[in-house]
Amino acid sequence: MRVLGVDPGLTRCGIGVVEGAPGRRLAMVGVGVVRTPVDAPVGERLVLIEQGVEAWLDEHRPQAVAVERVFSQHNVRTVMGTAQASAVAILCAGRRGLPVHLHTPSEVKAAVTGSGRAGKDQVGAMVTRLLRLDAPPRPADAADALALAICHIWRAPAIDRLQQAVAARRAAPRRATAGVPPDPATARRTAARRAPVGGRPSAPSADRTPPASAGTPPPTSHQEPAP
Numbered sequence: 001m002r003v004l005g006v007d008p009g010l011t012r013c014g015i016g017v018v019e020g021a022p023g024r025r026l027a028m029v030g031v032g033v034v035r036t037p038v039d040a041p042v043g044e045r046l047v048l049i050e051q052g053v054e055a056w057l058d059e060h061r062p063q064a065v066a067v068e069r070v071f072s073q074h075n076v077r078t079v080m081g082t083a084q085a086s087a088v089a090i091l092c093a094g095r096r097g098l099p100v101h102l103h104t105p106s107e108v109k110a111a112v113t114g115s116g117r118a119g120k121d122q123v124g125a126m127v128t129r130l131l132r133l134d135a136p137p138r139p140a141d142a143a144d145a146l147a148l149a150i151c152h153i154w155r156a157p158a159i160d161r162l163q164q165a166v167a168a169r170r171a172a173p174r175r176a177t178a179g180v181p182p183d184p185a186t187a188r189r190t191a192a193r194r195a196p197v198g199g200r201p202s203a204p205s206a207d208r209t210p211p212a213s214a215g216t217p218p219p220t221s222h223q224e225p226a227p
Contacts, residue, residue, distance in 0.1 A: 001156065002029065004062035005148030006053070006089040007141045008070070010081030011038060013049050013089070014141030017060045018131070018149035026150060028131045029060055031142045042084070049085050053092045065093040066152035068144070069102040101159065103151050108144070111151040123147050 001021055007014035013034040020026035034052030036045035067090060070083045093100045106116035112126045124136035124143040130150060137143040172186060 001064070001153055002060065002062045003149040003152050004056060004060060004065050004093075005145040005150075005152070006065065006067045006086070007144040007148060008068060008082050008085035008089060009141060010042075010045055010049075010085050011036060012139060012141045013052065013085050014139075014143075014145035015053070015056050016137070016142060016145030016147075016149050017056070017062060018146055018153060020150075020153050022154050022156070026130055026153065028133065028146060030056070031137050031146055032056075033139060033142055042081075046084060046088050049088045050092060053089050057092060057096060057098075062098065064099045064101065064152065064156070065089065066101050066103055066148045068108070068148055069104045071104060101152055101156075103148060103155070107155075108147050108151045111154055112147045120144070 002017065002019045005014075005016045005018065007016075013036075014032075015034060016031045017029035018026055019029050034049055036048045040048075067086055070079060070086050090100050103111075109118040109123060110116040112118075112130070113122050115122075118126075120140045120143070124140060127133070127143050127146045127150065128136045131146065137146060
């Protein structure tokens with residue numbers, strides 16, 4: 001599986017491509033950074049990021065794209081630029097029909113180092129070790145992009161199983177509507193939810209007089225005259 005990782009940023013957008021599979025040796029295919037001038041208008045900077053991401057997609061042909069999930073920060077200006085660059089990367093992948101997966105920084109750190117609170121130096125050191133590199137990639141944005149790709153390769157099987165379970169759960173009501181009986185466990189749960197509180201309702205008594213239908217006069221009593 002070949003994954004392109006994107007560490008989004010408006011000034012530096014880290015790009016890293018890793019190939020491998022869970023439990024197998026990983027290999028770095030390429031790593032780099034897409035840079036934009038700080039004094040350029042935002043629109044021009046986003047176009048440069050798009051062109052850079054497209055060039056990486058054309059060259060390396062990944063099967064999936066992993067992007068860092070943007071989370072709230074105190075610096076609103078920084079998080080806005082990160083979100084804009086992230087959206088450009090997602091757009092480039094979506095235009096090609098490539099699956100896009102978002103991973104939080106804590107998920108990436110935990111997958112690569114075993115701790116969701118690891119620092120950038122620890123992430124860079126583990127990326128260097130896992131990919132058997134001579135030195136940590138520089139700048140740190142490049143190492144983070146490789147870490148994103150590694151994280152997704154290792155988490156992909158679990159993500160696929162979760163998506164299949166969600167799809168099967170959503171399809172269950174449609175099967176029942178189409179006349180296909182649900183599995184016994186689902187049927188029992190449905191019956192339990194529909195059962196009235198306090199037990200089943202009692203059946204109507206046989207000696208009860210049925211209500212008179214419309215237009216039928218009520219019955220009258222007849223008594224014999226006294227002798």
